[in-house]
Amino acid sequence: MDQPNIISVSGLCNSFGDQIIHQDLNLEVKRGEILGVVGGSGTGKSVLMRSIIGLQEPTAGDIHVFDEGMIGKEEDEATDVRRRWGVLFQGGALFSTLTVAENVQVPLREFYPEFSKDLLDEIARYKIFLSGLPPEAAHKYPSELSGGMRKRAGLARALAMDPELLFLDEPTAGLDPIGAANFDNLTRELKETLGLTVFLITHDLDTLYAICDRVAVLADRKVIAVGAIDELLATDHPWIKEYFGGPRGRAAHRGHTRRKSEAITVEEKQGRS
């Protein structure tokens, strides 16, 4: 891949007290890819994401997003970078006193106060549509939505500013399999229509197989392997073997290859007829 790096993390160290989370961690995310980040619980996937988006000051290391150094930037600095990314937190993190439509409009109002109310309403309406929510959800409050709908509403807000880079923290956790599969398709579609780069933290093996271009594996305080799943399967790190070779990993792999071959058979049939 000769695409430029959107995110580059080098020599990142994070620690809480005596507990070292990351040590000399390196990671690069290229333009236009969906990078899945996996790792056991407590390996610091969320901490890595928080470091990149500036919510967590790393102990050491260097982070560049869109070629701008993010270390030591205050909240009111680097706004040009901030308006180019969207973040979906695990629980949606919607503002509970605002309706879904108002939530989507928050970043727009903050950065483009000159937009007319009609335009804001229209933008909110199609972002909500893009994220797969029914239109009547626009005027509901987060507490009136189900977990899955809250995630979609969070996604609509993350997409409000037409970001080039999207951070998703376990987007399919807590969704039913149909909802999770829909969310995967949605992510893929959005990536293709809007040309997004996606940084995706997940535990969902199906998501990894279905939409990720590359997968980064976090273990032993660093990224131990990055690559397409086939490449990862070839490595012999015990954790990676267990992760992809365990019963769930094999099931996801079977499902993935079956879907692929079905798609091919359908194409063949169509070709014949």
Place this chain on the structure above:
Amino acid sequence: MPNPADLTQEQLPDGQQVLRLSGNFVIAAIGDLDGRLGSVTGPVARIDISGVTHMDTVGAWLVHRTARAHAAEVVGSNDDARRLLEAVGGVDQSETVEKPRASSLDRFLAEVGSGVIVAFTTLLQFLAFVGQVVKAFFVLLMNPSRFRWHAVVQHFDMVGVRALGIVGLMSFLIGIVIAQQGAVQLRQFGAEVFTINLIGRLTLRELGILMTAIMVAGRSGSAFAAQIGTMKITEEIDAMRTIGVVPTEALVIPRVIAAVIMMPLLGIYASLMSIIGGGILCWIVLEIPPETFIQRLREVTPMTDFWIGMIKAPVFGAIIAMAGCFQGMQVHGNAEQVGLKTTAAVVQAIFLVIVLDAFFAVFFSEIGWD
């Protein structure tokens, strides 16, 4: 952003127009184009977007909206632009849902109506809650092994011990204020010595307990509401119920007991601090030595004043704790509710305490304890 979005209009010979769009059609470069596109009048045959260098969904929406408004044809789009236009076009197929709006009179009437309903249902729910607490208390008396001593002791610390500093300082200052104001007024009649009556009777009978109750409502009533409200939001209360722990027993009873026991103790302490404050002022300003002050205090302050305070204090404590716990239990939905209910807990507790205090004042006068 360089190369902002721009619009040029071109008249065709047949009276139609062509809108030529150029530049960056992205959110940061739109500028005033929303208004300019909206003010285009007359028939538009085509929208030429071949001059657009870059486009995002906001730009695509503007193009789509203009094209729809004039039934114009969009030409000159590359693959990316076409895909975006299709994506934002999809939203038009979904029907719009307007926020329901009522007239201001209707809204006013609805607000008044729901206010009345809420007031009455809250009253009923509060009574039900008090009943629940009393019932739970008797159930616990039957099964003392289920009683949570640990929680009670912890709340003793929170409600009582940690309040000593602020309650003491407040009462000391109130004692000084009473003595100072009393002295100034009574000096006009040459009756400065009655300042001691004022200090002794007012602090023991009314102010010591009342001010302590207000402070406890602000410190602990609010904390109860916020703690329980947060637990409600994070589903901890539901978790308790499923495990088989009764929230009233585990959360409410220890807090109520702690407040009921701590209020009289804090009340004695507060009255004592007020008397010390008043005594010091008498000593300095009126030159009444401490021995005389104490002797006079014992002569003029009947024991009933002390008992009145001690009867009121636990009642106030129970009211404050129950109002706090009740409002905490009423929280549902979002974080804003926690704040609202915490405020409601303090307001309700102080209001009830003052209403009850008025009842007590009349009652004790009637039975001859004056």
